[in-house]
Structure formats: structure tokens, C-alpha cells
Amino acid sequence: MTFTQKHLLGIEPLHPTEITAILDLADQYVDLNRRDQKHADALAGLTQINMFFENSTRTQASFELAGKRLGADVMNMAMQASSIKKGETLIDTALTLNAMHPDLLVVRHPHSGAVDLLAQKVNCAVLNAGDGKHEHPTQALLDALTIRRAKGRLHRLNIAICGDIAHSRVARSNLILLGKMENRIRLVGPPTLMPSQIDAFGCEVYHDMREGLQDVDVVMMLRLQRERMDGGFIPSEREYYHRYGLDAEKLSEAKPDAIVMHPGPMNRGVEIDGDIADDINRSVIQEQVEMGVAVRMAAMDLLARNLRETRRQTEVMA
Ligand code: NCD
Secondary structure: OOOOOOOEOOOOOOOHHHHHHHHHHHHHHHHHHOOOOOOOOOOOOOEEEEEEOOOOOHHHHHHHHHHHHOOOEEEEEOHHHOHHHHOOOHHHHHHHHHOOOOOEEEEEEOOOOHHHHHHOOOOOEEEEEEEOOOEOHHHHHHHHHHHHHHHOOOOOOEEEEEOOOOOOHHHHHHHHHHHHOOOEEEEEOOHHHOOOOHHHHOOEEEOOHHHHHOOOOEEEEOOOOHHHOOOOOOOOHHHHHHHHOEOHHHHOOOOOOOEEEOOOOOOEOOOEOHHHHHOOOOEOHHHHHHHHHHHHHHHHHHHHHHHHHHHHHHHHHO
């Protein structure tokens, strides 16, 4: 068994072989998703509940599609309208849902660590769909799959992660994953948007975008996450675009076949030029969305296999 996890709470606990196991299975689901008949039955009979305490377009939609394509019963909890608004704690909500016997719980929450806490209280598989500034494992996995398919490998690549790194769970999960797979990672952005314990990550840091992009294979752009900023981190959006926005001129420093990525949602004209984002010869932003569905199918499939096995063993012992 190459994938032994009970939950997918982050990239941190994963072994490189487990990352590869998810990506290999996801490759198969990419093929399935391109057919007219997109159904498989890996999650047949199981119940998946999506709890999003923070707004989401792509992530929620792709988790929903992923579950439905694999035959699960999928419920989206409207968390804005739920009892949370009436003061119920996260744990009470989790216990209430747990009593309905879900098998897969997909959770996004504004607080780092909230999803880990919740996973300790329920007896089903929990997937972290983004917790505060901490982790967003399925995003890093879909980014890895996109890179692996575009570059033919996922090791020894020069990868620049650019922009608002301090507030980004996407950057954190990607740093961990791409580091585990032995790539050379550069962080590019203004000093105010670099995380405080930057040295712990052991990667090169650049404050000059042109220098940072020199000869890289992959340019990963990040959104300016204003909702997580509590003050003036940048002088103005115009100034930011001038220094750190990805345009054709800055991109010309990268390798001629470098790919451009962005997790979405994009602020065109703030961190990325609209023409670059739409350039099908450079940008793999649409592929990232496609890979997102396949990676989530693979992750839920593997977790469900482990869940069924654990339940079977518990029954044998009882
Ligand atoms: C990211 C997120 O929510 O962390 N978006 C996503 O999941 N596609 C990045 C972001 O919000 O900028």
C-alpha cells in the first residue's frame, strides 16, 4: 500500500511516494474526465459533505464534481447560513454532521489549524480545502500534476513562486511539496510579503522580479490576498504591478519554454498581465483547473480505500 493516510490535512505528512501515488491515479482520472461517460464508482454509496467557511469558486466546484463523478452522495453545506452564524462552535457543527455518518468531509476554514482540530473529532476522512495561511494540499497536488504533465518530470526544476507569499497557503503547500520532490525553489516578492521564518524554508529569496525569474522552468504567480492583510503591505497596486506584476518583459527572463501558473482567482493588471494569463503557449492556468478535478478524485478515492479497510478491520476485531 503506497498511500497510508487517513486524512489529507496537508502536504507536510505525505511521503514522496504517496504524492506520486495520488498523481499517478489522477492521470487516469484526467482520461476519464475527457470522455463523454465520466462516471466511475470508487465512492459509490459514500456520503461527502463540503463545508466551506470561506468563499470559494474553483475548489468547491471541483470537489463537488469530483465526488459526483465517482458516485458519492455530495452535500454542500451553506456555512454562511448555518448555525455558525448563531454562535455554534466549529466542533459542535462537526459533531452534528458526524452524527449523519459522512464518509468524506471537505473543509475550508479561515483559521490555520481548524481543519486538523476538526479531524480529531469525527470518524470519517477529512480533506483540507484550505485553512487560513497554513495549507491547501489539493492545490499543491494539482499544481504538481500540471507541472509534471507540462515538463515531463517533477524534480530538478527551477521554480519561482512570486508575489504575496506571506499570506498564501498555496505557496506554503507548494513549497513543501516541490521541496520534497527535490526542485530548486525561489521566492520572489517584496520583503513585506515574505513570511517571517523565511530561512526555515531553505530557498533562495529575490526582491527583484527580473533576477528572480532568470532561467526558471516554472513561474507560479499568487494573488495579493488583501483579506488577510491588516495594514499597508504594498504602496499601491500600480506600483506593485510595475515591480512584481508578470508581464511579457519580465517573463522574457525565464526559459523560453517556461510555463506560467496561477491558482485563481486572478487580479488581472495587479499580479499578472491579462494577455500573459490568456496566452495558451505560456499559461497553464486552465490546465490547473482541469487537473484540480482529477487530483481531488484521486485523493478521495485513495482516502476512501483506506477508510473502508480500517472499517473492515474494526469489524473483524469486534
Ligand atoms: C487559493 C486559496 O483559496 O487559497 N485559491 C484557490 O483555492 N484556487 C488562492 C487564493 O485565494 O488566492
